[in-house]
Amino acid sequence: MKRVIIPLAEGFEEIEAVTTIDVLRRAGIEVITVGLDTDTVKGAHNIKIGTDKRLKEVLNYDFDAVVLPGGMPGAANLRESSELLKLIKNIDAKKGLIAAICAAPMVLEAAGVLNNKKATSYPGYDSEIKSANYSEDRVVVDRNLITARGPGVAVEFALEIVKYLTGEGEAFSLKKAMLVK
Numbered sequence: 001m002k003r004v005i006i007p008l009a010e011g012f013e014e015i016e017a018v019t020t021i022d023v024l025r026r027a028g029i030e031v032i033t034v035g036l037d038t039d040t041v042k043g044a045h046n047i048k049i050g051t052d053k054r055l056k057e058v059l060n061y062d063f064d065a066v067v068l069p070g071g072m073p074g075a076a077n078l079r080e081s082s083e084l085l086k087l088i089k090n091i092d093a094k095k096g097l098i099a100a101i102c103a104a105p106m107v108l109e110a111a112g113v114l115n116n117k118k119a120t121s122y123p124g125y126d127s128e129i130k131s132a133n134y135s136e137d138r139v140v141v142d143r144n145l146i147t148a149r150g151p152g153v154a155v156e157f158a159l160e161i162v163k164y165l166t167g168e169g170e171a172f173s174l175k176k177a178m179l180v181k
Contacts (some may be wrong), residue, residue: 002165003030004065004097005058005087008051009078013071014043015151016101020067023158023178027170034058036081044052044071057085066091067161070102070122070150078107087110094145097164099146105129108145118142125158155180 004024008017017033019161035041035051042048066088067077078084088111092098100108105121105128106128108114119132139148139156146164148157159180163171174180 001028001030002064003032003062004067004161004165005061005063006031006033006067006069007036007055007078007081007084008033008041008043008049008069009036009074009081010042011044011071011077012041012069012074013102013151014045014047014049016071016154016157017043017049017069019154020069020101020158020161023083023155023174024067024161024165026174026178027162027166029162032058032061032063036077036084044074048091051099055081055087059083059087063087063091063096063133065097065099065161065165067097068100068107070104070106072102072103074107079110088113094101095144097144097146097161099157099161101148101154102150103128105132105147108147113145117145119147121147 033051034055091112102122103125109129114132120135126134138153159171
């Protein structure tokens with residue numbers, strides 16, 4: 001079973017986080033949500049989410065992927081975590097999946113994993129990801145990197161992650177079962 005970490009920081013975008021967690025778990029992927037230093041994290045729209053663990057409790061786990069929801073100031077708060085940046089670098093070094101949506105590609109820039117890769121972000125955050133080849137496509141896949149524009153593409157983003165981790169068949173089955181166009 002694939003194992004994915006989804007870190008949540010104060011001010012995360014709830015649609016992006018919950019949609020991705022839900023879709024990945026429907027696909028049978030083990031998803032571990034973590035707070036940077038708390039067990040409950042408040043999103044950008046004041047929705048509180050309880051996490052499975054705290055980041056420091058999972059630093060020695062072996063993850064196949066890291067998925068970062070955006071939202072502000074959530075993405076900026078993720079970017080300030082040196083432990084998270086190190087974890088992202090380690091997953092990237094072993095060619096694990098790195099995925100970020102909305103403003104969260106700024107965290108990947110800070111981790112140094114965007115160099116010469118095609119990526120996207122929420123409109124206006126292109127200036128935060130200078131080392132990438134910027135695209136305005138809704139969802140962008142480049143090798144072990146998946147990025148997406150924002151809340152309106154959360155299902156597409158999550159299904160692309162499922163496709164990458166488990167194959168096109170599982171992603172197609174989920175898309176059909178969830179009535180996604």
